[in-house]
Amino acid sequence: MASRTILMKLHGRRAPGVPRWAAWTAYTITLVALPSCVWRIAAVNFNAPLLEHDAKTPAAPETFDGEWWYIIGLSLVSEMLAFLAVGLVAQWGEVWPRWILGLRGRRVPVLAAVIPAGLGSLGLLVFPYAMVMSALGLKITGEPHAMVAHGWQVVAFWVAYVPLAAWGPLLGILTVHYYRRRRSVRPPTAVAAPTPSCRRRVP
Numbered sequence: 001m002a003s004r005t006i007l008m009k010l011h012g013r014r015a016p017g018v019p020r021w022a023a024w025t026a027y028t029i030t031l032v033a034l035p036s037c038v039w040r041i042a043a044v045n046f047n048a049p050l051l052e053h054d055a056k057t058p059a060a061p062e063t064f065d066g067e068w069w070y071i072i073g074l075s076l077v078s079e080m081l082a083f084l085a086v087g088l089v090a091q092w093g094e095v096w097p098r099w100i101l102g103l104r105g106r107r108v109p110v111l112a113a114v115i116p117a118g119l120g121s122l123g124l125l126v127f128p129y130a131m132v133m134s135a136l137g138l139k140i141t142g143e144p145h146a147m148v149a150h151g152w153q154v155v156a157f158w159v160a161y162v163p164l165a166a167w168g169p170l171l172g173i174l175t176v177h178y179y180r181r182r183r184s185v186r187p188p189t190a191v192a193a194p195t196p197s198c199r200r201r202v203p
Contacts, residue, residue, distance in 0.1 A: 029085040032163040034079065036160045039161070040074070084117075087113060094108050095108065
């Protein structure tokens with residue numbers, strides 16, 4: 001019960017008609033980018049021993065330079081994009097929240113959510129492709145690539161980045177479910193009131 005309350009506060013109230021598997025799929029998507037974000041920040045910003053740093057690499061970041069902020073920004077954007085998947089199962093993904101001026105309280109058009117989510121799921125398929133190419137020792141462009149990591153560092157890299165391969169497929173499944181669920185909901189039709197019978201009484 002406590003975990004359910006925490007999830008509701010973090011992600012918003014679940015929309016009516018959303019099955020439990022869809023909600024947990026959305027919550028899972030919010031976590032798939034987290035290990036890679038932690039790995040990048042630890043390896044690049046704080047020079048954790050996740051890569052083979054050469055002698056010229058400083059032991060710690062000297063200044064908050066552009067690369068330092070780029071890694072932080074990339075990680076934050078990745079998590080925000082992953083969090084948007086919750087909109088496919090939460091009420092704020094069907095009715096504009098109160099803080100959006102001019103739209104609050106109105107229904108979110110189905111295609112306004114489906115088109116960006118669908119395009120995003122297709123674009124995210126680059127991660128499974130990148131994982132396969134990296135396993136073959138190649139860059140995403142097909143050029144040879146040697147990972148600057150050995151032993152347990154390679155294991156840590158794969159543990160951090162393999163979850164990204166599930167982001168696109170999971171988002172695609174959730175997008176199809178959102179579309180079918182929203183399209184299946186019909187607005188209630190007015191029922192005509194029955195007219196009184198005009199039968200004639202027979203004495």
